[in-house]
Amino acid sequence: MKGCWAAPSHATMKNIGRSITAVVVIGLSLLFFENHQAAKYAALTASNTFDIDAYVTRGLGRGFENPPISDFDKAKVVTLHSLSVLGHNKTDAPIPLAFSPSPFVPNLHISKAKEVSSAGVSLSKPLIVGTIRMGFGHHRIAYATASWGIDSGSETLFHDLLAVESPEAGLIKRTDELYSKGSRLASELGGLIETTWGGFTSKSGDANALRTAYQLAEVLKPLLKGLDINQPIIATHSLVGLTAIAAGFKNVINLVIDNHPQWFLVVPGALNLVQGPKTLGKLLRMGVPETDVRLAGHWVPSDLVKNAEADSLVRLERVRAGAPLRILLPVGGAGAQRRWVSQLLEALGPLITKGSVQVIINAGDHKHMRGAFEEVLERMGMKPNDGYEVVTTIEGVHRFCSERRNATEPAHGVTLFAFDTYFPAVAATDLLSRVSDVLACKPSELAFYPLPKLMLRRVGDHEADSALRANELGEGTEEMREVSEAVSWIRLMLTRPAYLRNMNKRVIANVGAGVYDGCKNAVATALEMQKGTYSSWDASSKYETLDEMEDAGEHTVEGGRGLRRMMEAEGECIVSFDASSKYETLDEMDSA
Structure with missing residues (x-):
């Protein structure tokens, strides 16, 4: 009869039962896998040099802590780490290094794995610029930083982790190849591929990405242990900074590479220098301590x-x-x-x-x-x-x-x-x-x-x-x-x-306004660390507002004019430069 409900057949009920059973089995299997992987997390992190979980969870403190790591997060980190190292045998033995003059940049030294017959040159207290040849960006920033190191008269060492031939460098190279391939496909194909890749690069840099990167850094320690851990190192890739922290370096400066704040770009235990105020504010809001982050300026060659x-x-x-x-x-x-x-x-x-x-x-x-x-x-x-x-x-x-x-x-x-x-x-x-x-x-x-x-x-x-x-x-x-x-x-x-x-x-x-002085400031800070004179400017600041700072006449360039320029550069006030302006520079306008 029309409108009457017919009972499902025996075969249909049997299929439904099988489907429910399959869902339950899969769910239990995933739960078992999650618990199994999460149980490995404690063993994986037991020998870590730095406690990443405590750093991330601290947040703003006083009731504004970040959520603690969950079992699902632990399982995710363990799984991603296993895929990153693929059975690589971890060792703490340093890879001996040899230093030689750069064939391209005068007064710059480069490093590589030391061969039995290679002598190399001796460096006493070099300023170390650590990088990874991933695309052009990290290297470009490293060369920019090195240019200011050379200008300062310091011995400057350009240390590319990929230039140190070793199984550890091979782990990084495989990751770089995957990233480059993803970028090319996203750019060429567009559409859904570009959207997916864009989301991956902007939303995957969470605390778990930092945890995973740090666990890889613990494996990469031999790439840096051949250097003097008492010398300052400026990292132009967060993985270099994390590896330096894991290797026991005392003075690590991490140059945060772009303007999109993510945990993945932060190096806990280092001084994280940023290029703009937006990144500074968001990293502070994420829970990075004031002593660990500072506005430096843009990464530009001298x-x-x-x-x-x-x-x-x-x-x-x-x-x-x-x-x-x-x-x-x-x-x-x-x-x-x-x-x-x-x-x-x-x-x-x-x-x-x-x-x-x-x-x-x-x-x-x-x-x-x-x-x-x-x-x-x-x-x-x-x-x-x-x-x-x-x-x-x-x-x-x-x-x-x-x-x-x-x-x-x-x-x-x-x-x-x-x-x-x-x-x-x-x-x-x-x-x-x-x-x-x-x-x-x-x-x-x-x-x-x-x-x-x-x-x-x-x-x-x-x-x-x-x-x-x-x-x-x-x-x-x-x-x-x-x-x-x-x-x-x-x-x-x-x-x-x-x-x-x-x-x-x-x-x-x-x-x-000093907007482009980021690398200059990074090198100056590293040299202060080298001399033992560095202290956190944030921790000692006695001014609450720009007005207080200006009234005191401190930290300005040419007094109030320097403060005005800083404010203009950050968009705090507007200067009219129209087509009829007769001034070519701000100095000309100030003089008038």
């Missing part, structure tokens, strides 16, 4: 910082003279963005042909990127030395920069830089930045550089906050998600020069 104001004045003169807009387009170390940057290059074709825009491309050491760009240039009707030039040596980079400083324009509208080796691939962008009008890049470590920036599409969601930092400082655009957006902003720079003038004036203001 050459760029010392010449930032002069280079900005040159850019202002180029805007005034109506010179072609010279755009630097570098690619990242993971080799992502091939399709996006290729589309942008092709979209700029009419402006390049017209002579309104010059494009400098750094394809790095990625052969597939060079090939992709050459295909695009060929479609645009350009050939080598007939529309574009190819530069393949670091000497060629220096020559190109020297010619631009002599106020000569490139012979072609496009210059493609492509290299066979790693160092020039990284260094070229730093050198070329000084002779470029605009840096067009994803919001990576380059988002913090002292020149006007066109922020291109991010590869991971964690990069979004770096674009916001540049935009809020007034020397970078918002992030361009589509090629058409990027082209429209380039047209804006060409047709509304007041916008580009303002960006350069903001760079000059930021220089005066």
